Each structure stands twice: as C-alpha cells, then as structure tokens.
Amino acid sequence: MEQITSYLGWKVDFGHPRGEPALLHPGAVAWRIYKNPIAMAVGGVAAVLMEFADPRIRSGVWDHSIYKVDPIGRSLRTGMAAMVGVYGPQSAARRVIHGITNMHARVAGATPGGEAYRALDPELLDWVSATAAYGFLNAYDRFVDTVSEADKARYYREGETVARLYGVRNHPKSTAEFLAMMHRLEHRFEPHPIVGEFLAIIQSGKAAPNAPRFLHRALARGAVSLLPPPVRDRLALGRAFDLTLLDRLALRMAGGIADRRCDPQSPPCQASLRLGLPGDFLYRRPAERQRLLAQLAPIGEGVGAEAAGAATAVKG
Numbered sequence: 001m002e003q004i005t006s007y008l009g010w011k012v013d014f015g016h017p018r019g020e021p022a023l024l025h026p027g028a029v030a031w032r033i034y035k036n037p038i039a040m041a042v043g044g045v046a047a048v049l050m051e052f053a054d055p056r057i058r059s060g061v062w063d064h065s066i067y068k069v070d071p072i073g074r075s076l077r078t079g080m081a082a083m084v085g086v087y088g089p090q091s092a093a094r095r096v097i098h099g100i101t102n103m104h105a106r107v108a109g110a111t112p113g114g115e116a117y118r119a120l121d122p123e124l125l126d127w128v129s130a131t132a133a134y135g136f137l138n139a140y141d142r143f144v145d146t147v148s149e150a151d152k153a154r155y156y157r158e159g160e161t162v163a164r165l166y167g168v169r170n171h172p173k174s175t176a177e178f179l180a181m182m183h184r185l186e187h188r189f190e191p192h193p194i195v196g197e198f199l200a201i202i203q204s205g206k207a208a209p210n211a212p213r214f215l216h217r218a219l220a221r222g223a224v225s226l227l228p229p230p231v232r233d234r235l236a237l238g239r240a241f242d243l244t245l246l247d248r249l250a251l252r253m254a255g256g257i258a259d260r261r262c263d264p265q266s267p268p269c270q271a272s273l274r275l276g277l278p279g280d281f282l283y284r285r286p287a288e289r290q291r292l293l294a295q296l297a298p299i300g301e302g303v304g305a306e307a308a309g310a311a312t313a314v315k316g
Contacts (some may be wrong), residue, residue: 013271038232043139045223056117087271189234218247
C-alpha cells in the first residue's frame, strides 16, 4: 500500500490536512482490522471469489477493467480505495469514491449467457460491498485475532457510512443479514475457469515476490476457507483448496507479526498522526487506545452515533 501514492490521478496523503477527520472514527472496528495486510489480502481474495460467483460481476470485472493484464496492480488499487475509505481525510475519500462511482457508471454489458448487467445495479453494488465487509472481518477474526460478537455487529453498523457513498442501499448489519443476502443470490452462482485463473495468479506469488511461495498458497486456501459452504460448492472449489494445518499456522503467524508491525509510512499510522494521535496508536494496548481516544477532541462527522461511544468500546 505504501507504494501507491495516488488513485485515479489524485494524490493520496493520509497525513494531511492535519486534523481533518476520516469517514470512520479512529475507534471504529475497521481501523483495527484494516491495518493488517494479511487480513486485507486473505479477506480481499475471499471477497473477489464471492463476487466472481455471480456471472454479472465476473463479466463486468473481466471485460471492463485491466484485471486480465494487470491483476496485481488492479488488486492493489482496490485495496488502496478501501484504505482511503477508512483512514483517508474525508475530502479525499469522498473524491475517490465519487471517481470510482463515475467510472462504474460507464460499465455495462452482457454475460456470456446473454444477461444484461450494469455495474451500478443496486443488487450488484450491495453484494460487492457486503463481500468486502464479510471478507476483511472474517479474515482478521480467523487468522489474526478474535473479534467479539459485539464488535462484529458494530463493525457492520459502522461500515454503512462508507457503503452509502458508493450507492449501496442494503448494507448488512450482521453476519446473519449477509448470509440472507447470499441466499437470495445463490441461485445465480456458478463455477467458471476465470475463478481458477484468479486463484492461480494469487498462488503464483507475483503480488509479493519476496514472500515465501508456500505463504501465497496458504493465502489462497485461507480465502477459500472463508467462503460460506454454498458459495464454495457452487464454485466447485474442492479438496485441493482445503486449508491444511501448516497453512493455518503460517497465516496465524504472519497475521500476528503483521498486527504488531508498525510502519510509520503506512496509511493507519499517517492517519493517526493527522488526527493528533500517536503514530503507533493502533498498535498499543486496548486500555491505552481507550485512554487516548477519550482525550481526543471531537473530530466531526464519521460513524455518527457510534463515534460518540467508540472511545469506550475499544476491544482487542
């Protein structure tokens, strides 16, 4: 993420303007989850798999983006958009989201089966947003640190702030609501060679050449393990993608190390400084984070009513 300094031509500066609030309060659950690159990677792959299960989304991504020729770059830019929505100054976040929405407005076509689609179809927007929320949350909970049920519910509620800006109408407020949305779409899901191509790219190690090859394979299997059983069944991702004990241990170790590694140039560290918090705010003990949030001056809009109680709801 630190390698990308712009999005859609706009410079992304998480450290300035000083004092400008983010869309989400620093006490939001997403601030804790999105700082972890293992959770973002595993959760992001799981989200793409769930999206590709629907032929309308799969065709839209494959036919109207550079994913076929630069899947890694496309994935990194998608990750940066997620970071901007959580940590970026509100003005930058709104600008980027508006730009993405305008770009999506031009995306329309037909699936190989002849079904028309539009990227701004409310049903597709809802599903894409929901899969990202579900993927990041469950990857962090499974491979980094346990997220309490109360914090899971708060995470979904807080996420509605950003989702609405993308045009999402039905943002799940719980895992149960996510699964209900999935069941409504399940009849559309199908296997496709593109899913195999995507997983092959992930396992190739091109995204992070310096990381051990086995970790990339573990990442792909970890993502598959997060899929609700109906999605995995529909995608025909069989035993070859079963998560092994070694995979699980590798991801847990990598996730734990990443959760303690504070990079001063990373978006979460820069955003913390922008808001008057220590750069390592998110890497401190929960009690210390709670104390710092309690001392923080009001920072404007963000998670609405949730922001007021965020300082007393910091967990983990």
